[in-house]
Amino acid sequence: MAGAGGRAPLGLRRWLSSAAPAPRVCVVGSGPAGFYTAQHILKHHGGALVDIYEKLPVPFGLVRFGVAPDHPEVKNVTNTFTQTARSGRCGFYGNVTVGRDVTVPELQRAYHAVVLSYGAEDNRVLGIPGENLPGVYSARAFVGWYNGLPENQDLKPDLSCETALILGHGNVALDIARILLSPLQLLRKTDITDSSLAALACSKVKRVWLVGRRGPLQVAFTIKELREMINLPGARAVLDPADFTGLESAVKDASRPRKRLTELMIKTALEKPVEMQAAAAGAAAPREWGLKFQRSPQEVLPSADGRRARGVRMALTRLEGLGDSAKAIPTGDVEELECGLVLSSIGYRSLPLDPAVPFDSQRGVIPNSSGRVEGVPGLYCSGWVKRGPTGVIITTMNDSFDTAQSLLEDLQGGVLDLSPSREGFGLVESILHSRGVRPVSFSDWEKIDAAEVARGKAAGKPREKIVDPAEMLRIIGH
Amino acid sequence: MKETGEREASATGECPGLWDDGQLGSATLRVTRQKAQPLPGCCLLSAQELGPLGNWDLLYLRWTPLSFANLSYSSENQVTVHFINRDGERLTTTAKEGESLLEVVVNHNLAIDGFGACEGTLACSTCHLIFDKDTFQKLDAISDEELDMLDLAYGLTDTSRLGCQVCVKKWMDGLTVRVPMDVSDMRRQLEVGKQSKQ
Numbered sequence: 214m215a216g217a218g219g220r221a222p223l224g225l226r227r228w229l230s231s232a233a234p235a236p237r238v239c240v241v242g243s244g245p246a247g248f249y250t251a252q253h254i255l256k257h258h259g260g261a262l263v264d265i266y267e268k269l270p271v272p273f274g275l276v277r278f279g280v281a282p283d284h285p286e287v288k289n290v291t292n293t294f295t296q297t298a299r300s301g302r303c304g305f306y307g308n309v310t311v312g313r314d315v316t317v318p319e320l321q322r323a324y325h326a327v328v329l330s331y332g333a334e335d336n337r338v339l340g341i342p343g344e345n346l347p348g349v350y351s352a353r354a355f356v357g358w359y360n361g362l363p364e365n366q367d368l369k370p371d372l373s374c375e376t377a378l379i380l381g382h383g384n385v386a387l388d389i390a391r392i393l394l395s396p397l398q399l400l401r402k403t404d405i406t407d408s409s410l411a412a413l414a415c416s417k418v419k420r421v422w423l424v425g426r427r428g429p430l431q432v433a434f435t436i437k438e439l440r441e442m443i444n445l446p447g448a449r450a451v452l453d454p455a456d457f458t459g460l461e462s463a464v465k466d467a468s469r470p471r472k473r474l475t476e477l478m479i480k481t482a483l484e485k486p487v488e489m490q491a492a493a494a495g496a497a498a499p500r501e502w503g504l505k506f507q508r509s510p511q512e513v514l515p516s517a518d519g520r521r522a523r524g525v526r527m528a529l530t531r532l533e534g535l536g537d538s539a540k541a542i543p544t545g546d547v548e549e550l551e552c553g554l555v556l557s558s559i560g561y562r563s564l565p566l567d568p569a570v571p572f573d574s575q576r577g578v579i580p581n582s583s584g585r586v587e588g589v590p591g592l593y594c595s596g597w598v599k600r601g602p603t604g605v606i607i608t609t610m611n612d613s614f615d616t617a618q619s620l621l622e623d624l625q626g627g628v629l630d631l632s633p634s635r636e637g638f639g640l641v642e643s644i645l646h647s648r649g650v651r652p653v654s655f656s657d658w659e660k661i662d663a664a665e666v667a668r669g670k671a672a673g674k675p676r677e678k679i680v681d682p683a684e685m686l687r688i689i690g691h
Numbered sequence: 692m693k694e695t696g697e698r699e700a701s702a703t704g705e706c707p708g709l710w711d712d713g714q715l716g717s718a719t720l721r722v723t724r725q726k727a728q729p730l731p732g733c734c735l736l737s738a739q740e741l742g743p744l745g746n747w748d749l750l751y752l753r754w755t756p757l758s759f760a761n762l763s764y765s766s767e768n769q770v771t772v773h774f775i776n777r778d779g780e781r782l783t784t785t786a787k788e789g790e791s792l793l794e795v796v797v798n799h800n801l802a803i804d805g806f807g808a809c810e811g812t813l814a815c816s817t818c819h820l821i822f823d824k825d826t827f828q829k830l831d832a833i834s835d836e837e838l839d840m841l842d843l844a845y846g847l848t849d850t851s852r853l854g855c856q857v858c859v860k861k862w863m864d865g866l867t868v869r870v871p872m873d874v875s876d877m878r879r880q881l882e883v884g885k886q887s888k889q
């Protein structure tokens with residue numbers, strides 16, 4: 214590993230020159246958090262060995278199963294992850310569910326340090342009547358469906374209605390609105406799954422309302438995604454200028470991102486009359502979308518036969534407080550919004566993994582300081598399970614570097630037990646074998662990847678994702 | 692241990708020299724594909740001129756300096772650029788006129804962690820750089836798309852730009868830009884500070 218010492222953080226150089234045993238680190242989860250944590254450790258410690266365990270046979274977490282199919286440029290980040298995985302000091306073991314196939318204490322006995330980066334696999338629930346009616350879907354399941362996540366392939370959302378209601382004003386809500394309203398020819402060239410493309414081709418949805426419980430100054434989505442929506446071909450933005458009265462001056466002193474975002478909404482709302490004229494002239498876009506504010510979902514209303522959703526009753530709210538921390542207080546008034554499709558996009562949620570790992574179920578995170586799991590030396594966490602389910606890839610990158618830094622400091626400070634009996638994968642392999650679990654290596658994944666790319670080629674898509682894990686395993690001869 | 696064996700073979704066999712830690716974690720940039728085409732004429736070669744690179748079947752191709760580095764330039768086109776890395780270290784390199792600052796970092800293997808994750812497609816803001824005020828004012832205008840992406844950057848300043856959107860010009864000779872610090876860098880600096888006091 215010549216040359217590594219020169220690039221290590223100053224404090225580590227001295228340590229690296231001594232002949233210490235190679236620390237073995239285990240990372241649970243192969244999303245951005247797992248890969249960025251691994252990358253930072255490998256890069257700044259010339260001797261460390263890192264093994265990444267992943268539940269699915271395929272890597273990259275939400276970059277593959279969350280990031281929208283029409284955002285291929287975001288997925289370029291997997292090139293960097295692939296570089297990391299191909300390192301001689303990094304192992305990848307897919308198809309291994311930690312907590313079921315191997316427990317965290319078992320991993321702790323096999324490795325000198327364990328990093329939990331398993332993301333947020335569940336979603337928040339509204340907790341209102343009617344939430345489980347047919348026609349109501351969580352954004353997480355819907356996204357998983359169009360992105361080929363195996364567990365969501367049977368979702369088969371009913372798109373036979375004209376109006377869809379998306380609850381929540383985050384970027385996931387905008388992703389879904391865009392997928393529902395995008396011209397088919399745009400989606401056809403993406404890696405969206407064939408079956409969801411077929412379903413979208415038959416979709417009757419032509420109007421999408423995004424409903425938030427707070428106001429325009431509290432939206433959680435970001436300007437790039439909003440602008441994309443505004444510029445979506447064939448879809449018209451319907452924003453009520455009244456919602457934005459007085460906001461121009463209110464954001465004068467706000468941060469630049471908030472200010473620009475608000476100004477774009479105001480501009481779009483005011484442009485409306487021009488577009489209306491165009492509409493009158495017969496150039497109307499057949500599809501439309503809009504933002505509704507200060508409406509908190511109270512009940513999903515059943516159809517007359519009680520068999521499916523026909524709308525949502527909203528409690529109108531007023532805002533108490535200013536800016537990000539403003540609270541939505543029901544005014545007592547309600548409003549019913551008719552729709553045949555309800556998508557609840559109010560956030561993801563992490564789940565506890567193993568009784569041996571502390572978990573704050575209130576906040577849905579593993580309690581930690583700078584990534585060190587509270588009260589469990591040698592155990593770390595990074596990404597959404599550390600911070601909660603918000604933040605883009607660069608946010609996750611930074612907090613993963615932070616966790617890796619803690620781990621490197623602990624290595625340097627002699628905090629970790631570096632006994633050679635912790636053999637790493639060797640120990641875990643026998644456990645997995647005894648339980649009938651066969652891990653998928655990174656070169657196995659590369660075969661699956663090649664098969665997907667080949668399948669996509671015929672249709673002019675970057676790839677056709679394989680959605681059945683059994684089929685993935687057949688391809689690699691398992 | 693089938694998996695381990697395979698993995699090592701592919702790392703040392705097919706890609707010799709790849710696993711030099713200097714390359715680890717830096718962008719595997721091949722061609723700057725700018726979806727939003729924010730700065731036409733910025734780069735010397737357009738994606739079309741370089742052929743259909745950037746396809747997904749090229750996912751695993753590494754950065755081979757086939758483009759910018761191999762073109763011949765007279766020394767008149769050489770511009771010295773300094774990057775102040777997160778840990779305060781100064782990285783100095785000779786750039787060529789027309790290269791984007793992202794290409795400078797990638798072509799010269801500068802060890803800036805996580806830089807250029809989206810490979811210059813205006814989708815990540817990991818190429819965020821901070822300029823001094825005078826230089827900033829002389830740069831070409833910022834597109835809305837770049838501003839949109841900058842709005843997601845951490846440590847945003849009034850003189851921030853995205854490195855993949857700024858092209859090296861002759862007048863920039865001697866340019867110094869700063870990589871914004873993240874949480875772990877600030878901690879690392881504290882550590883170093885503590886050690887040097889001891």
Ligand SMILES: Cc1cc2nc3c(=O)[nH]c(=O)nc-3n(C[C@H](O)[C@H](O)[C@H](O)COP(=O)(O)OP(=O)(O)OC[C@H]3O[C@@H](n4cnc5c(N)ncnc54)[C@H](O)[C@@H]3O)c2cc1C
Pocket residue numbers: 241242243244245246247266267268269272273274275276278279280281284287309310311312330331332333334356385388561566595596597598603604605606607609
């Ligand atoms: C719909 C959606 C779209 C997004 N789009 C963008 C975007 O365009 N740009 C952007 O910058 N950010 C985007 N983000 C945010 C970005 O995806 C996150 O910041 C990032 O993925 C979080 O990384 P993570 O590694 O913590 O979690 P994840 O990416 O979820 O990775 C967790 C991994 O752990 C695995 N795992 C879970 N349980 C176990 C277990 N028991 N054992 C082993 N492995 C396990 C999972 O299978 C998964 O691979 C988006 C997020 C969502 C939800």
Ligand SMILES: NC(=O)c1ccc[n+]([C@@H]2O[C@H](COP(=O)([O-])OP(=O)(O)OC[C@H]3O[C@@H](n4cnc5c(N)ncnc54)[C@H](OP(=O)(O)O)[C@@H]3O)[C@@H](O)[C@H]2O)c1
Pocket residue numbers: 337338339380381382383384385386388425426427431432433434438509510558559560561602603604605
């Ligand atoms: N293109 C991209 O860059 C991209 C794409 C997708 C996702 N992401 C990122 O991934 C992260 C997760 O996105 P997300 O959209 O799932 O989450 P989010 O950004 O946290 O947005 C959640 C939304 O749900 C609302 N909400 C929460 N609880 C609610 C309740 N009980 N009733 C009504 N509304 C409720 C929130 O409103 P309040 O503010 O009032 O709580 C907020 O508008 C974000 O950081 C996002 O930026 C990025």
Ligand code: FES
Pocket residue numbers: 793806807808809810811812813814815816817818840853854855856
């Ligand atoms: S490299 Fe991603 S925005 Fe510049």
